[in-house]
Structure formats: structure tokens, C-alpha cells
Amino acid sequence: MTKVLVLGAGQLARMMDLAGSPLNLDITAFDPRTNRVVHPIANDYVLGNLEDGINNADVITAEFEHLAHDVLEKCQASGKLLPSSTAIKVGGDRRLEKDLLESCQVANATHKIIANYDDFKMALSQLSLPIIFKSALEGYDGKGQWRLKSMDQAEAIWTEMADFIEQAKTSVPQAIVAEQMVPFDREVSIVGARNSKGEIAVYPVTENHHTNGVLSVSLALPVSTELQQQAFEVFSKITQALDYVGILAIEFFQVGDELLVNEIAPRVHNSGHWTQQGADTCQFENHLRAICALPLGNTELIRPTAMVNILGEDSLPEAVLAMPGVAIHWYEKEKRAGRKMGHINLCANSDIELANKLVQLADILDAHAYPDLADFAQQLKQKVSI
């Protein structure tokens, strides 16, 4: 039985365990808040400290990229960490990420690195409005971001960012990446696996919708060959450059028919949760297969699937459970405003059936808790009805 230690003990480690147990994989999770290795589902079952965890594991992986560098170094030194600490750090630092994209000659938004006021002034002179500023480290789900739409906001935003840089408790210096805002048509992502032989299996490109900066809905529908090929090539270049092993997610801005990389995540990803019901082998299982040197599983779309995030809610109307094609995934987390508490996967036999089911779902759900869902569902219905 292969033993896998996951760095991080949140919902991604939990879902890895649910996917890995049927393969006889023994999954444990390191909780960096308590410095304890625990069972990924029975979190109160403590199995030791980080050193015990590293020693017991055959393979070590991560459920998130914002890990202390000393933890990453210890794991890298054991020779068991997949993907490598380099790959994880790239995902956790927008400076390294931008360097990687440039070195791979992958299209992305024009950007400048800001460590001080001079850099800030330089960025303003070289980029045109609107500009989005993102923290180099620790930023995710829309946190640590500022949007500059008019020059009279500049000084106020700088004051906030300067505070943010100064107060950072990160193990390497914090900075800000200024990006030319892209007037995109939609946001999409590709999630895929690469193993140590260099074999790649990618899921179909998924369309993603954000509400207040947080992913709210992902859609997996049949996608054009050209778009899939374009995303695959970027996936291929990036994973090859990193000699990547495991699941990697790439978020894109789509502008016309062109894809610009927004960011990469060196792990299983929220926009791949639909694969639990929409694919033969879900992203969690394929991540484990890749890092445990097992053959990669089929990544084709079985049937049109939508994923709806449950944000800040800890219950659902029972009528949701009664809908055919629905699967609910709770994370067993304490309720907190805006927190990712679980997700709903919704499957259908056709695009139009999926759109109709989404309309039905939006109707059942509390509109305050899912503010964009009804409009989004109606728009999808119009789009697929054409």
C-alpha cells in the first residue's frame, strides 16, 4: 500500500483521500496550523508531527502552494515530494510564475514587479489603465488585489499596498505584480495530469465564473478542438519546463479565440471539481495516480457537468438532493461568510438539459447565497438554445 502525505489538511486533501482510499492508497494530511499529521477526514485523529509524516510517507504532495519554504525544503530533501518544491513555489509566487510564463513564451498579461514606490511609479508610466495589482505571495480567491481605474486613486492604493508589503509575514519578501487588465470575453481553465514519464492527460477546457473574486460556477461542456489544442499546448510547455508530476491547473483569459494565461495552480483545483461526476477518473484520483506512478485515467467528458460552489452556507434545501444528476460534496467546515463550504455537481445528457437544470437549481437555492446563479443560468440557456 502506497502511503501519501498531503501538505495541507483542507477539502482538497479530504477529497484526495475519498478518491485514493478505493485504490488502497493510505492518505494522511499535514495541517500547517497545528504542525500535526492527521487523518484527512477524521481530522481529530493525530498521526504525528511533520518529521513522522515525512518518514512514513512513500510520496509527499501538496494541496496548496502557500506553504512555508522550510516545510517545502524538508519535504524536497526527503526525495519524496511531487510535484517538486520548485513547481510549488512557482505557483505560490507571481514573480516566479511570470518568469516561467515568459521563459516558456506563453501568452499572458503585460506586467511589472513592484517592490517599492519607484517601481510603482514606473509601472504606472509603462502600463495603461485599468491596471490590476496582485500580491506576489499569499493572494488567492481575490484577496490581496487592487484595481486602478483612474489615476486619482493611485496614491490611496499605493498607501494600502505599501502597508500590505510591509506587514507581510512571508518567509521571502512580499511584492506586488502590476498587470495590464485584460478585456476578456470569458475565463476558462484547463486541468490536467502529467506523470514522471512525461505522459499527459488533460480534461476538457472548463468555463469559470467568479462572484466577488471567488469561483462560483464551472461549466464542462463539449469544447472546440482548436481551443482545447491551444490550452493543451500551454499545459504541455509549462509542465515540461517544470518537469511536473501531478495535477496542474492553468487559468486563462479568453480574448476572441486567444488564450492568455492568468495564473497557474500546482495542485488539484476548484475548477476541476466537476470531474468527480463528469469524468471516468476525477482530478483527485488522477493526481494520486500521477504521483504514485500508476497509469493515468481517462479524462474525457462523460456528460455535460456544472459545478456550483457553496459559499458561506452550511445547509441546502432538500429539493436539491432530489434532483436527478445532482451530487453534493460538503467539506465539513465551520460556517463563515464567503467560505468555501462545499460544492454541487450537476450532470445532464445535453447542454440544453444542463442549462435547464441550472435554471431549476437556481430556483431552488436562496438567491442571496447564490447571487449570480439565476442570471448565469438564464444566459447559458439562451446561449445553448441558439
Place this chain on the structure above:
Amino acid sequence: MTKVLVLGAGQLARMMDLAGSPLNLDITAFDPRTNRVVHPIANDYVLGNLEDGINNADVITAEFEHLAHDVLEKCQASGKLLPSSTAIKVGGDRRLEKDLLESCQVANATHKIIANYDDFKMALSQLSLPIIFKSALEGYDGKGQWRLKSMDQAEAIWTEMADFIEQAKTSVPQAIVAEQMVPFDREVSIVGARNSKGEIAVYPVTENHHTNGVLSVSLALPVSTELQQQAFEVFSKITQALDYVGILAIEFFQVGDELLVNEIAPRVHNSGHWTQQGADTCQFENHLRAICALPLGNTELIRPTAMVNILGEDSLPEAVLAMPGVAIHWYEKEKRAGRKMGHINLCANSDIELANKLVQLADILDAHAYPDLADFAQQLKQKVSI
């Protein structure tokens, strides 16, 4: 969070936990061999004794029917046991089972109860050869069964059965049920859920193949409305008579277009394991939904699916994992000859694709470990090609 205690800590409790965790259900398992309540996946995580388990639980259920009656009585007394101890006992005692079938006027094989030599002689005079003798208690997977094909074997079989009755360590007296052997065309089963409101959701009738008395393959293919209706009516009668709550399985002999009940199982069932990949909501989740008073999930067949039991083997060729439509479910059990170690679910888009995939699977697997599979797959291929 609803807390569910499962009586029994084997693979069925394990798969209930894997299906129930995403619903935020807290599943624990009582291991009758150690008298401890444990985590259904992390079996070494001990959570107390039976009394603790009963006190902590909101709902109690069972993964097998051969439970000591004092355990069942304690659970029944708590008011939390679903299905009821009566229903569980019926599944664990062929005498009660036969009484139930008769009282429901459900077709089944002619039979006699044997507690002593006089009963045995009486059975021989009233039934015609061949006769199958099955232990009333504790018999499953072909254990505790004798086949009488010619009268000159009668005394030898009686000696064995008399020993078996005498040496029984069961809490109620052991006996033998003699059944007229049915010249069936095939064996099928229906698995379905009933909730406390009397709502029923049944999966499609599944075709089952046994090797040396143990289930080896189940097939879920589109089934005729007439056959499905016939099985549904039996399911409906039996579950109503028992005021049943949870998943119940009924095994049938099919003779022409008629179904005769072979036996019932008051629990999730091996012939329903295909639902993990072939249905929106699997039998494990629907069992939990039924006993936790949640709406029942969709039981329609999503796509043709076969389930192949892994018996006495603890590894599989890697090529199996690489086949599209394959999902492997190991039970993390120690290897023992003939033991149910896991199962393979195989999905396809059509009957003929499923048959072809089964041929391919049989080709990859070791023929010694899956002795009937290649022939069975070829026969299926011929059948669905017509």
C-alpha cells in the same frame, strides 16, 4: 451533522463512509470481532465500545445480517436502528425469510425446514431431486450448502448436516432449509431503497454470475419494462411488509419470464456495487439518504456497467487502470484465498462496447484468478451482437 453507526466494519461500512462523507454524514463502524467502534476507513482509530457507539449515534444501521441477537436488541431498544431488527433477522434466517415470502405471496422455490432426521426424511419424500440444502443461519457466499442430486448421497449429506446443526454456535437454534432446485435461465437481483414515508427508488434489475457459489460478475444493462415491473412489485411487497427503511436487495432465479425469489439481503449488496459508477446516486449513498430521512437519489442507469469481483487477489495488472471507463475499489483487506478483496467497475456507452471492454479486461486479467470471465465476456458479446 447526522451521526451514523454501522454494525459491521467491513467493506460495506467502508464504502458507506466514502459515500456518506461528502454529505457531511459522520459514519462509525462497530466491529463485532473486537467489540469496538472504529473509523470505517482508519480501522485502527478506536472510538469506544458498542454502548458508546449507540449513545453517540443518531441512526444505527447494519452492513450484514448475521449479527448476534443481543447486539440487535440493544440497538433496537435505542430506537435508532434502521432497518428494524426484525428486518435484519429475516435476512439472517432462511426460516423467517421463507415465512415472509409466503405471507407476501411472492413466488419462491418450494421448501421444507429441517431440524432433525425425521424432517430430513419428510423433505426427501415431499421434494423431488435435485434438492439444495441451505443452513438457516450464517450461510452466505455458498457456505453451509449441500446439493443432493441422487438418493445414494442422502445419508452422507445428512451426517454432514447433522454435525453442522449440532456444532452451530448461533444464538438461536440452527436448522436447514431444503429447497427444490430451480432450473433457472439466469440469476438476477434488484437493489432499491425505501424511506420511512414509504417512497421507493429501485435500480434496474442486474444480471449476476456466480463462480463456485460466490458472485463474480454483475451486469447492469437496459432491462425490459415487464421484468423491471415484476421485480419492483416484489420489492414493494416485501419492503412494505417489513416497513423497511434503507437499501434492500432481492436475488431472483429467472425461469422464462418469471422471477422466483432466491433470497433477500437487508442491506447494501454486492450486486449493487456497479451503482458507484453506473448511477447518479450509488446504493451506499441511497442507503444513508433513506435512513437519515434525506430525499432518495436518482436510481436510473446512466450507462451500461459491469462489476467484476476481485476474489483472493491483492493486485491487478496496471493495464486495467489504463482502460477508459474502469474504476477500481479495493477494500484494504489481507489476502486470503477466495476472499472478496475489491471489485472493478467497468462502464461503456453501449451494450456492445461493454461486451468488448469485458473481453479486453478478461484478456488482461490472470485467467486463473478470474476463471469464468473470458467465456462469460464472449457469451455476452454474442448475445448483444444479435
